[in-house]
Amino acid sequence: MKGDAAPSLKILPLRRTSAINHFLSSTPVSVFIYCLIVSCILYSSFRGAQSMGYNWQWYQIPKYIYSYTDEGFQFGELMLGLWTTITLSFTAFFLALIIGFWVALLRLSGLFIGTKIAICFLEFVRNVPLLVLVYLFYYVLGPVFKYDRYTASILCLAVYHSALISEILRAGINAVVQGQWEAAKSIGMSKMQTYIYIILPQSVRFLLPPMTGEVVHMVKSSAIVSVIAVAELTTLGQNIISDTYMAFEIWFTIAIIYMIVIMILSIGASQVEKRYTVTN
Amino acid sequence: MSIESPIIKFQNVDKFYGEFQALKDISIEVQPSERMVICGPSGSGKSTLIRCINGLENHNYGQIIVNGIELFEGSKELIRLRQEIGMVFQQFNLFPHLTVLENLTIGPIKVRKISKVQAEIVARKYLDRVHIPEQAEKYPSELSGGQQQRVAIARSLCMESKILLFDEPTSALDPEMINEVLDVMVELADTGMTMVCVTHEMGFARKVADTMVFMDEGRIIEVAPPDKFFSKPDSVRCREFLDQILEH
Ligand SMILES: Nc1ncnc2c1ncn2[C@@H]1O[C@H](COP(=O)(O)OP(=O)(O)O)[C@@H](O)[C@H]1O
Ligand SMILES: [Mg+2]
Numbered sequence: 001m002k003g004d005a006a007p008s009l010k011i012l013p014l015r016r017t018s019a020i021n022h023f024l025s026s027t028p029v030s031v032f033i034y035c036l037i038v039s040c041i042l043y044s045s046f047r048g049a050q051s052m053g054y055n056w057q058w059y060q061i062p063k064y065i066y067s068y069t070d071e072g073f074q075f076g077e078l079m080l081g082l083w084t085t086i087t088l089s090f091t092a093f094f095l096a097l098i099i100g101f102w103v104a105l106l107r108l109s110g111l112f113i114g115t116k117i118a119i120c121f122l123e124f125v126r127n128v129p130l131l132v133l134v135y136l137f138y139y140v141l142g143p144v145f146k147y148d149r150y151t152a153s154i155l156c157l158a159v160y161h162s163a164l165i166s167e168i169l170r171a172g173i174n175a176v177v178q179g180q181w182e183a184a185k186s187i188g189m190s191k192m193q194t195y196i197y198i199i200l201p202q203s204v205r206f207l208l209p210p211m212t213g214e215v216v217h218m219v220k221s222s223a224i225v226s227v228i229a230v231a232e233l234t235t236l237g238q239n240i241i242s243d244t245y246m247a248f249e250i251w252f253t254i255a256i257i258y259m260i261v262i263m264i265l266s267i268g269a270s271q272v273e274k275r276y277t278v279t280n
Numbered sequence: 281m282s283i284e285s286p287i288i289k290f291q292n293v294d295k296f297y298g299e300f301q302a303l304k305d306i307s308i309e310v311q312p313s314e315r316m317v318i319c320g321p322s323g324s325g326k327s328t329l330i331r332c333i334n335g336l337e338n339h340n341y342g343q344i345i346v347n348g349i350e351l352f353e354g355s356k357e358l359i360r361l362r363q364e365i366g367m368v369f370q371q372f373n374l375f376p377h378l379t380v381l382e383n384l385t386i387g388p389i390k391v392r393k394i395s396k397v398q399a400e401i402v403a404r405k406y407l408d409r410v411h412i413p414e415q416a417e418k419y420p421s422e423l424s425g426g427q428q429q430r431v432a433i434a435r436s437l438c439m440e441s442k443i444l445l446f447d448e449p450t451s452a453l454d455p456e457m458i459n460e461v462l463d464v465m466v467e468l469a470d471t472g473m474t475m476v477c478v479t480h481e482m483g484f485a486r487k488v489a490d491t492m493v494f495m496d497e498g499r500i501i502e503v504a505p506p507d508k509f510f511s512k513p514d515s516v517r518c519r520e521f522l523d524q525i526l527e528h
Contacts (some may be wrong), residue, residue, distance in 0.1 A: 085382070148399055178371040179369060179371050180373060180375065181496070182367075182369065182373060183367075183369065183373035183374070183375065184335065184375075185334075185335075185336060185362060185365070186334055186360040186362060186365070186367035186436075187366075187386075187387035187391060187436075187439055188359055188360070188363035188387065188388070188391040188392075188439065189359075189390065189391055190359055193390055193391070197386060197390060198375055201377045202375075202376065202377050245485065
């Protein structure tokens with residue numbers, strides 16, 4: 001009897017939550033809730049600003065994005081900052097891929113020392129806050145190896161993300177079946193040739209979704225190098241605010257710029273993803 | 281029988297997986313152009329033995345000499361030696377992201393450093409040999425199991441190996457496809473290639489084998505020419521095994 005009662009008790013609450021979920025995830029309800037939340041946020045921030053006696057100056061913003069004068073079209077400060085953010089992020093990402101690949105190989109090498117070195121590196125990077133890494137690369141390693149703040153920020157972001165990327169690579173490499181290794185070995189391929197011609201091309205479809213996530217993550221975390229005054233989007237925003245006191249407008253604008261860039265990246269990523277799942 | 285030196289030689293070879301001993305004191309020789317068929321119950325160490333020949337597994341004790349080169353873990357010569365040894369797997373192990381033609385040419389191009397044009401000529405020759413010249417541009421997933429296994433055989437042939445190893449090449453195939461693969465293997469046997477083949481296809485074994493080997497629990501129990509092996513094997517276990525699989 002007890003055995004009969006227990007399962008039916010379990011099933012009931014499950015059904016109830018799924019009914020609520022079903023209601024909440026229906027399109028009209030979702031849209032309504034979404035609009036409600038967004039308007040609450042907008043309303044409270046404008047009310048807050050008003051009660052502070054905030055002086056809105058939205059008309060000032062366009063000139064920080066672009067200007068059109070007698071000398072012709074020119075990008076504004078924020079766009080220059082965005083360009084730095086993008087070049088910084090992609091350079092760091094490329095470097096992170098290379099470091100991450102070698103760390104993953106070390107980890108998978110099966111050599112005792114190799115594995116231990118890789119694990120030490122991963123644990124170090126994973127357990128130190130990104131902000132501390134930035135300071136370490138700029139104030140400590142910078143003077144020792146004589147590089148500037150821009151290099152420091154690239155190195156720091158690359159090292160931080162290489163740890164995450166190496167784990168993604170490792171999972172992708174392990175997802176390829178063992179028989180592929182054996183087949184490649186049996187036609188005389190070296191380990192490196194096997195990775196390049198056999199394993200990595202098959203890993204791509206496992207790697208692509210988390211990798212594009214990493215690109216987005218990189219663009220966002222690049223904002224942190226504003227603490228060492230690299231002239232990227234966030235830093236330039238801060239500079240403009242300290243000159244003009246337009247904190248609300250600038251921060252909103254910057255948030256929207258990041259959002260647009262990341263949405264474009266995500267759309268591109270899902271396109272690439274689709275293509276790869278079709279050919280395989 | 282032959283005065284030539286053996287192309288494969290095992291001497292008192294032991295192989296452990298952790299505590300478990302998969303090969304026990306294996307000594308055996310294969311002469312150039314010899315065709316050897318190995319059979320035995322599942323788990324008797326047949327795969328382990330054949331995988332030791334091209335260093336996919338490393339042995340723990342004893343000596344293995346293949347094509348004049350002694351094998352040991354981490355040997356630098358292993359990669360060169362593997363070019364001389366083709367291997368065909370139960371699960372085909374074709375490269376799914378490459379077309380049939382690319383599957384056949386990637387080894388010659390990347391490992392043997394042959395030009396692409398030359399490699400494709402050779403590849404088409406061997407696709408002809410395994411009777412699927414028209415499938416060159418397809419991907420492995422578009423082929424039947426029997427066709428895939430024939431591509432795998434052609435891939436080994438493209439490396440112009442001296443030795444071909446087969447590990448139960450027909451066990452993963454639907455019954456109606458087994459013969460198309462065995463036919464290709466019989467034709468290969470006629471070319472004078474050295475072959476070591478793990479299989480339970482006794483019709484095939486009778487047709488091509490120079491030597492039959494029976495393994496059980498990591499040991500070689502019986503080595504004999506086919507006539508003797510099938511008519512009056514020395515060991516009882518071998519007799520029982522043959523009775524069992526020939527019943528079907
Ligand atoms: N990688 C491995 N790790 C541990 N044990 C293994 C491994 N490969 C094979 N074995 C064991 O070794 C024995 C022989 O295996 P195998 O050579 O595959 O036999 P067969 O091919 O004759 O069926 C089996 O008992 C199997 O469980
Ligand atoms: Mg086996």
